[in-house]
Amino acid sequence: MRRRLPLLLTALATGLIVWGTVHGEVQEVWQKAVTICLSCVGIG
Amino acid sequence: MERLRRFSQYIFALIGNSYWLFPWKAPIYQGPVKRICFPGLNCYSCPAASMACPLGSIQNFLASFRTNLQAGILHPGTYVIGSMGLVGSVVGRMPCGWICPFGLIQEWLNRVPLPRIGLWRPLRWLRYVFLVVFVVLMPLFVVDALGYGSTWFCKLVCPAGTLEAGLPLVWLEKGLRAAVGWLFAWKLLVLLLIIFWSMVTSRPFCRVICPLGLFFGLFNRASWLRLRFLADRCVRCKACARVCPTGVLFFDGTDDINSTMCIRCLRCVSICPAGSVKAEFGPVMRRDYYGKKIGVGNPQ
Numbered sequence: 001m002r003r004r005l006p007l008l009l010t011a012l013a014t015g016l017i018v019w020g021t022v023h024g025e026v027q028e029v030w031q032k033a034v035t036i037c038l039s040c041v042g043i044g
Numbered sequence: 045m046e047r048l049r050r051f052s053q054y055i056f057a058l059i060g061n062s063y064w065l066f067p068w069k070a071p072i073y074q075g076p077v078k079r080i081c082f083p084g085l086n087c088y089s090c091p092a093a094s095m096a097c098p099l100g101s102i103q104n105f106l107a108s109f110r111t112n113l114q115a116g117i118l119h120p121g122t123y124v125i126g127s128m129g130l131v132g133s134v135v136g137r138m139p140c141g142w143i144c145p146f147g148l149i150q151e152w153l154n155r156v157p158l159p160r161i162g163l164w165r166p167l168r169w170l171r172y173v174f175l176v177v178f179v180v181l182m183p184l185f186v187v188d189a190l191g192y193g194s195t196w197f198c199k200l201v202c203p204a205g206t207l208e209a210g211l212p213l214v215w216l217e218k219g220l221r222a223a224v225g226w227l228f229a230w231k232l233l234v235l236l237l238i239i240f241w242s243m244v245t246s247r248p249f250c251r252v253i254c255p256l257g258l259f260f261g262l263f264n265r266a267s268w269l270r271l272r273f274l275a276d277r278c279v280r281c282k283a284c285a286r287v288c289p290t291g292v293l294f295f296d297g298t299d300d301i302n303s304t305m306c307i308r309c310l311r312c313v314s315i316c317p318a319g320s321v322k323a324e325f326g327p328v329m330r331r332d333y334y335g336k337k338i339g340v341g342n343p344q
Binding site for chain 1: 071072073074076078079081087088089095096097100101104105117118119121122123124125126127128129130132133134194195196198199202205206209210213214220223224225227228230231232263266267268326327328329330331
């Protein structure tokens with residue numbers, strides 16, 4: 001089991017991506033990324 | 045190998061910042077590729093950025109976690125965690141050495157001929173503080189009256205944001221220039237300190253601050269790509285210690301060769317005259333990978 005940890009982690013990460021995509025998280029990432037982040041700029 | 049790595053850094057810096065229409069069109073790219081998280085520190089508010097910054101994205105999810113939940117939406121940021129986890133589970137912290145544009149910038153700065161200052165090793169633990177406090181806890185719990193948090197790491201620390209987004213946007217946009225205040229001055233100060241520190245110390249941001257590097261680094265021991273130190277072949281020339289950009293000392297057993305600090309630049313693999321450092325790749329670890337303290341004097 002321990003030896004297969006890399007494979008399990010990859011499977012878990014893929015599962016998280018699928019779950020997030022199905023539940024609309026990709027759109028939320030995009031919405032935030034296409035507006036100027038005032039925190040990043042150092043203003044708001 | 046080093047030439048290949050440098051080439052990869054330039055190519056990925058260009059891929060991550062491939063929107064060069066910003067002086068004529070929208071100030072930042074707004075196309076579909078921004079749905080993808082870039083596996084490196086590259087601010088998505090940089091006018092040329094073509095992808096999303098994973099650190100900024102995960103903080104946004106945590107900052108709006110409460111309000112989303114109140115609206116019946118469960119968005120904990122699994123897409124971002126999964127995207128970074130997928131990269132980490134395959135190559136560990138390799139993106140820091142081969143992809144991250146801010147890593148490349150630090151390597152440029154470190155070429156400035158100035159006296160070198162080593163890094164006090166306990167400072168490495170600060171990375172956990174930045175990841176847990178600034179990226180996770182503060183966006184979740186330091187919220188306004190409406191329940192919205194903020195992207196605290198981006199706001200108070202991230203020098204990549206100041207360099208790649210703050211300075212160009214303040215220069216390009218008159219409206220933003222008028223809004224500049226103490227926060228911008230603080231971020232500029234942090235950036236200047238990191239720039240100066242990078243000139244005298246190798247990759248200080250990666251070694252002391254970067255939460256994304258730490259996240260990738262946590263996969264180092266259990267990723268498909270792993271390094272292996274054959275202690276019985278080591279001639280103790282210390283060449284690996286001299287070339288390591290993050291100061292990993294594995295030849296004497298001080299650090300694990302797959303420690304969270306290793307950015308998988310593979311310089312140690314190339315430089316070792318005795319061939320005692322090997323890179324191996326595969327989804328299943330070798331039977332003898334676990335359970336042995338590896339180092340000279342305690343050969344595997």
